Amino acid sequence: MSNISSPSLKIRGPYDAKVCSCGLKAPLKASWTNLNPGRRFYGCAKFDGTSKNGHCNYFCWVDPSACLSKIEVGPFLNKKVKELQNEVTSMKRTARTFKIMLGVS
Structure with missing residues (x-):
């Protein structure tokens, strides 16, 4: 899944807070991949682009597909x-x- 959402940028804004399966507030980020340029999503707070840190795989698009x-x-x-x-x-x-x-x- 990291190939879909990374690289990404954390962004702030008036969006409904989401909570991932880890019980943490899922940050709103923006994808900057060729397939999803600028598309916003919520992801596990522990996800850092690797699978080694015990994240829960929570992922939810905010914007419709480009x-x-x-x-x-x-x-x-x-x-x-x-x-x-x-x-x-x-x-x-x-x-x-x-x-x-x-x-x-």
């Missing part, structure tokens, strides 16, 4: 941002080279 377009667009946008960052880095290198050639500091 539409296909959101699932497809998220990874595309991440890839595009990386491409643009690489392009900016390359342009900065080129500008530095021209400054050196022209003797401008």
